[in-house]
Amino acid sequence: MKHEERLPIHDPELWERGESVLGADFRAMSARVLEVTALTHRLNALAFDDEEGRAEVLSAILGRPLPSRLTVYPPFYTDHGLNLRLGERVFINQGCTFLDYGGITLGDGVMVGPKATFITMGHPVDPGERRQFLTGAPIVVEENVWIGAGAMILPGVTIGRDSVVAAGAVVADDVPAQALVAGPKAAVVRRW
Template identity: 75%
Template sequence: MASENIMLIHDPELLERGERVLGEEFRAMHERVLAVTAMTSRLNALPFDDETGKAELLEQILGRPLPPKLTIYPPFYTDHGLGLDIGERVFVNQGCTFLDYAGIRLGSGVMIGPKATFITMGHPVDPEERRRFLTGAPIDIADNVWIGAGATILPGVSIGRDSVIAAGAVVGDDVPERSLVAGPKASVLRTW
C-alpha cells in the first residue's frame, strides 16, 4: 500500500487502548502537521522577549487561550498542538517536543526540563506494517510533576502527582504518585 493512500482515524477510544488505527483523517492530520510546523518555526524565530508574539502563536498552535502563568521557552516543537492540554503554572524549558496527536495532558504546576520529549504516536514493529499503520495512546501527567532534562515519555504513560522523572529517563510504564523514576529502559525484547 502506498503511503499517500494511508488514512488515520483519530478515535480516542482506540487510541486510549493503544490500538493501531487507520482511516480517513490522515490528510487532515497531515495538513495540521504542516500548518503547526510553520507556526512553530515562526514562534522559534521570534526574539526571546517578544511575549505578545509568542502568546499569539501559542494560542493558534493550541487552538485556545493560554492558561494562567504558563511559561514556554522556545524552541518549542509540536506536531499537532490541538491534543496538548496544559494546566496553570506549567513551565516548559527550551527544546522540548510534544508529539500530541493522541493527546497529552500536563497538570497544574508541571515543570519540564530542556529537551524533554513526549511521544503519543508510533509505528508497528512489523516491517510490513510500519508504513501502513500508526499506533497511539495518550499521555497523562498529573499535577506538580517535575520532568528532568532529556527525559522521554512514551505513548500511554500516566505519571502520578508530585513525581519526579530524572534527566534522561525513558518512561514506558505508568509512574505512581510521589515517585522518583531514573535510568534508561532499552533492552532487546525479541528478534526476527
C-alpha cells in the first residue's frame, strides 16, 4: 500500500479494560453503511428492465448523477458509495462488491466481470491493534482495463491503462499499463 490511512474505531484505553467505545468517525461510517445497504437492497430488488428506477437508486448510492453509458447489472454491492467514482462507458457485471470507504476510481471504458471484489479497508495484521482501527488505501483502475470474473483487488492498488486482470486473480500490487496479470498470490509468508 502506498498511502495507508487509519480510522479509529474506539478508545484504545477503554478497549484494554474490555469496553468497546465507538468513535464519531466510525459511527458516521456505520450509519452510511446501513443507509447504503438499504439502497443496494432496493436496487437489487428492482425488475431488471426498470432502467429508470435502477438509475435513480444508483445515483442516490453514488451521491451524484451517473456518468454517460454506465452499465451496472444487479446484484450490486457497496458499503459506502460516495467514494466510488465511475468513468464513462464503465460496465459492471452481476454480483460485484465495492467496499469503497477508502476510495475506488474506475476510469473510462473499464469492464468488470461478475463477482469481482474491490476492497479498500481492512484491519491491521497485529492482533493487538486489530480492533483499534481500520486501515485503508484507495484503488485506482485506469482507462480501458478489463477485470475478470471473481478477481479481487486489494487496498492501495493501481491498475494501469489497457491492462487485463485474469479471472480469479488476487491483485495486491500495482499492475503496469498494458499487462496481463493472473494467478492467486495467497501463500503463508508470516506466522505469529
